[in-house]
Amino acid sequence: MGCLISAWSWIRVGATIRIFVSSSESSSDDVSTTCLQKNFIELKLVFIAALAPATGGVVSPDLDPLNIQLLCISVVQSTYGTGSATTMLRSAIHVLLSVRALRRGPTAAAALTAFVGRYDGYSTASSHQRLAGKVAVITGAASGMGNATAAEFVRNGAKVILADIQDDLGKAVAAELGPDAFYARCDVTDEDQIAAVVDLAVARHGQLDIMYNHAGVTGSKITGSIVSLDLADFDRTMAANARSVVAGIKHAARVMVPRGSGCILCTASTAGILGGITPAYGISKAAVIGAVRAVAGELGRHGVRVNAISPHLVPTPFCLRALAEILPEGSPEDIKRMVETALNEMGGTAVLQVEDIARAALYLASGEANYVNGHNLVVDGGYTVGKIPSMPAPML
Numbered sequence: 001m002g003c004l005i006s007a008w009s010w011i012r013v014g015a016t017i018r019i020f021v022s023s024s025e026s027s028s029d030d031v032s033t034t035c036l037q038k039n040f041i042e043l044k045l046v047f048i049a050a051l052a053p054a055t056g057g058v059v060s061p062d063l064d065p066l067n068i069q070l071l072c073i074s075v076v077q078s079t080y081g082t083g084s085a086t087t088m089l090r091s092a093i094h095v096l097l098s099v100r101a102l103r104r105g106p107t108a109a110a111a112l113t114a115f116v117g118r119y120d121g122y123s124t125a126s127s128h129q130r131l132a133g134k135v136a137v138i139t140g141a142a143s144g145m146g147n148a149t150a151a152e153f154v155r156n157g158a159k160v161i162l163a164d165i166q167d168d169l170g171k172a173v174a175a176e177l178g179p180d181a182f183y184a185r186c187d188v189t190d191e192d193q194i195a196a197v198v199d200l201a202v203a204r205h206g207q208l209d210i211m212y213n214h215a216g217v218t219g220s221k222i223t224g225s226i227v228s229l230d231l232a233d234f235d236r237t238m239a240a241n242a243r244s245v246v247a248g249i250k251h252a253a254r255v256m257v258p259r260g261s262g263c264i265l266c267t268a269s270t271a272g273i274l275g276g277i278t279p280a281y282g283i284s285k286a287a288v289i290g291a292v293r294a295v296a297g298e299l300g301r302h303g304v305r306v307n308a309i310s311p312h313l314v315p316t317p318f319c320l321r322a323l324a325e326i327l328p329e330g331s332p333e334d335i336k337r338m339v340e341t342a343l344n345e346m347g348g349t350a351v352l353q354v355e356d357i358a359r360a361a362l363y364l365a366s367g368e369a370n371y372v373n374g375h376n377l378v379v380d381g382g383y384t385v386g387k388i389p390s391m392p393a394p395m396l
Ligand SMILES: NC(=O)c1ccc[n+]([C@@H]2O[C@H](COP(=O)([O-])OP(=O)(O)OC[C@H]3O[C@@H](n4cnc5c(N)ncnc54)[C@H](O)[C@@H]3O)[C@@H](O)[C@H]2O)c1
Pocket: 139, 140, 141, 142, 143, 144, 145, 146, 163, 164, 165, 166, 186, 187, 188, 189, 214, 215, 216, 217, 240, 267, 268, 269, 270, 310, 311, 312, 313, 314, 315, 316, 317, 318, 319
């Protein structure tokens, strides 16, 4: 296997932790480690490609059997499951958290958990298996927010079918995510293909718990007047953004209602709340919010929740393509800067990332959102409510 992660970094989170992860076929240190001092933990994991259940007994005396077992499971899964260095590192960190929790108590464990969330950009809740045993389909999952959400769902224990029309990219992303991810081609403008991917989830995993209707397009023009609206382009945009969502809700509900449970998520947009963008795109995203509201009551009575997520601008390929029309001379970096500054209501204190949307989706898909139904979760840093009115501000 060779060296996967030769060395990692020093991190400071209350305690100072040094994580050193490496891979070696010849090392005899199967699992060496742990030096615990007053405010200092050094955990060194030596990954061995051949590490298998047979080596599970070779342990450091510092580690108790439970943690050794977790460690071996994690390493074996990482080694044989994905071959991804990132996944190995994440798995290793999760094991370290287990070791840490037992050794240092819950407060410090929470600090470490928060660190891991900050490091990899994903959820910081104490449980990393918030979707354990769940099966999800995510459309538009080969890239951007859909990709990030697939990663977050897998990390939280779900089996995910990534549905997209970019086959090579989708397959590569699924391979990177490991055995719990699977790519299937699905053009969301075709109802039959949506029905097929829902059926695929049931055939492969016996159920569908989460349907995330995320794929969408900008339409041919992101600016433009209603007066010159091309209705053929309007129809195409509505088919990709709104009709597709309705079909996704319909077919997910077909298999969820009989089971009496499920969660359907639909990507809308701040453009569905505000005007000022092209009519076709804005109308299509307003329709997504409308579709969610129209069916939430009916599906809720069958234990199926349906919610929308409205992201503000995130510099994904989708966004860069759309804004290139407004800033034709600008480089992708110029556009990214515009998104992060001029179009960011948070004053530079935070910038919207794909992982923010993944975490929003995780929350809505998890049991923590058990009573959240028919909602539009707007993730926009206050953009849609933070406009300064053109009148004198009240004196504070
Ligand atoms: N990026 C933003 O600023 C932003 C803001 C608000 C809402 N959105 C919404 O997010 C979604 C786009 O996601 P992203 O920004 O991560 O973009 P992205 O370009 O990174 O990903 C979009 C994915 O959707 C796929 N896709 C496009 N048409 C499809 C079709 N007919 N069938 C199946 N898959 C298809 C693409 O292949 C791509 O992989 C859209 O619904 C868009 O309206 C984006």
